Amino acid sequence: MSAVLCSVTARIVTALNAANGTGEHETAMRLLKVVEEAGEASAAYIGMTGQNPRKGTTHTPADVADELCDVIIAAAVALHSFTTHPPAVLNAKLHAAVRRLGAHTPHPTH
Template identity: 65%
Template structure:
């Protein structure tokens, strides 16, 4: 995410904090919301591939992508609720994953 995107996430967190507070229950609700959004990705994918014969094809790849974006934003909001530096936390985690997953140049 870019710094501008993290600034937008920060504004969303501020809006939610004002509307819902910052209790432990609110942090839990943000995690539950993430699970809900992940379910919507699955629902869109099932609809894209027509897995439900009663419904047929009801979604597109763009619908799946849109739902994935909702997951990313919701996860970023939740992350912000567990660290004062969500951008740094994500960057460090990405580096860790890259270091263990991506091939390194061998000389």
């Protein structure tokens, strides 16, 4: 998953670099986009659970899942600003998380 995610986001990064440049401001904006998307995921969850009595239930689990995907994409795009090897960094982090849980990662089958 992580190699595919980083491959696709590399294309997004190329387009963003062409449109917006690669300076410090753009790097900050990409990082802030992760926070923005996380806020939208949180808002969708609040809407799904009906926690705002004035609005009621406004979202579905599918809406939350959609917003979480946006968080993942934004984070993967931002990751490209902080390393030249996003797939390796993400894979290492995923495997470290599994080790902390004491779980084992299955070997992918092709």
